[in-house]
Amino acid sequence: xxxxxxxxxxxxxxxxxxxxxxxxxxxxxxxxxxxxxxxxxxxxxxxxxxxxxxxxxxxxxxxxxxxxxxxxxxxxxxxxxxxxxxxxxxxxxxxxxxxxxxxxxxxxxxxxxxxxxxxxxxxxxxxxxxxxxxxxxxxxxxxxxxxxxxxxxxxxxxxxxxxxxxxxxxxxxxxxxxxxxxxxxxxxxxxxxxxxxxxxxxxxxxxxxxxxxxxxxxxxxxxxxxxxxxxxxxxxxxxxxxxxxxxxxxxxxxxxxxxxxxxxxxxxxxx
Amino acid sequence: xxxxxxxxxxxxxxxxxxxxxxxxxxxxxxxxxxxxxxxxxxxxxxxxxxxxxxxxxxxxxxxxxxxxxxxxxxxxxxxxxxxxxxxxxxxxxxxxxxxxxxxxxxxxxxxxxxxxxxxxxxxxxxxxxxxxxxxxxxxxxxxxxxxxxxxxxxxxxxxxxxxxxxxxxxxxxxxx
Numbered sequence: 001x002x003x004x005x006x007x008x009x010x011x012x013x014x015x016x017x018x019x020x021x022x023x024x025x026x027x028x029x030x031x032x033x034x035x036x037x038x039x040x041x042x043x044x045x046x047x048x049x050x051x052x053x054x055x056x057x058x059x060x061x062x063x064x065x066x067x068x069x070x071x072x073x074x075x076x077x078x079x080x081x082x083x084x085x086x087x088x089x090x091x092x093x094x095x096x097x098x099x100x101x102x103x104x105x106x107x108x109x110x111x112x113x114x115x116x117x118x119x120x121x122x123x124x125x126x127x128x129x130x131x132x133x134x135x136x137x138x139x140x141x142x143x144x145x146x147x148x149x150x151x152x153x154x155x156x157x158x159x160x161x162x163x164x165x166x167x168x169x170x171x172x173x174x175x176x177x178x179x180x181x182x183x184x185x186x187x188x189x190x191x192x193x194x195x196x197x198x199x200x201x202x203x204x205x206x207x208x209x210x211x212x213x214x215x216x217x218x219x220x221x222x223x224x225x226x227x228x229x230x231x232x233x234x235x236x237x238x239x240x241x242x243x244x245x246x247x248x249x250x251x252x253x254x255x256x257x258x259x260x261x262x263x264x265x266x267x268x269x270x271x
Numbered sequence: 272x273x274x275x276x277x278x279x280x281x282x283x284x285x286x287x288x289x290x291x292x293x294x295x296x297x298x299x300x301x302x303x304x305x306x307x308x309x310x311x312x313x314x315x316x317x318x319x320x321x322x323x324x325x326x327x328x329x330x331x332x333x334x335x336x337x338x339x340x341x342x343x344x345x346x347x348x349x350x351x352x353x354x355x356x357x358x359x360x361x362x363x364x365x366x367x368x369x370x371x372x373x374x375x376x377x378x379x380x381x382x383x384x385x386x387x388x389x390x391x392x393x394x395x396x397x398x399x400x401x402x403x404x405x406x407x408x409x410x411x412x413x414x415x416x417x418x419x420x421x422x423x424x425x426x427x428x429x430x431x432x433x434x435x436x437x438x439x440x441x442x443x444x445x446x447x
Binding site for chain 1: 289294297299303306311314319320324327328331337340341349353372376410432438
């Protein structure tokens, strides 16, 4: 992958803006971990947007923090328990007036506290609603993503390559959907078991005669990915695709004894 | 790495981590929010909502989904835009759609005692009009590429490259 070209494409600026889909953001994240240049670029873009938006801030915002803390009920123990000592001599006539006013004051404070609590509950409920609304929005955009994926699968120019299980794990299977127009493959790897600790799956593009493997990268997020669909860049003239189990970080060439799945691109499809 | 540690502490409800993150991002979010609502009191209200929401929903953030800055930026933009859609806001305010963030920078009144901002204002005036619009929509308003391409009537691909060029120009000015 050409890092410079990737940076120049403008995708990182969109990443910081939050204008990428979840799948695309995930890709950027993976690449940032692998390539410090990409991370560095992202940090600089972020810093420039931060300076710009800070400049637009009309006034200092530090004081707002104390309001937030108060609303969240954070910040130490302001309400200490005070023990009341019993007075030695009791003058009922004097004290009854005080007692009445203390009761009244207590009642008022109690009402105020209740009122404040209700207010915080309302604020909490409001933020919960907003949070749920964003979740609905997120679900909608996930749906959009899924629909895009279906649309991609239905595209007539997509080459489908089923990958069958091999000796080491015959039950395994996977599918590659190869979009030659965008030089990318969608790998559906749901049929693979979770890799053991310390190991990762590595995806290979293969030329058959003579057998020449080209690494398309490792899937280091296999276990955490929910739908097990991975978008991978593939500019190669692949004749077959294979997936092997490799030590973390991947290998230079595939460990064939750990070949999990393999599938050949059929001739009439690859045109 | 420091930031990652702060964020994970924040997610474990560590108040000091929350305070540090607030100090890092609040001014920037204040700018984003103020640009949308254009009212000091309302901006202050939205600021509180945003950081309360961030605290209450800290578990929903994951670095795989994006930068922490982007996460809080999203909350801030959504909360501010929601506010402008509320009935009370609509009754009290005129249409703000045509205003841009640069107007704030060019209005010296609001930049009292903010020398950084005055410095940036000088640079930003040199940014091309096209750049100002793209930056306004993508960063300050949270438009998607598609929405920006429809609003500015230009192809989606152009938005991406233009935005890249504009941010590069901004970075050159700020020497970042």
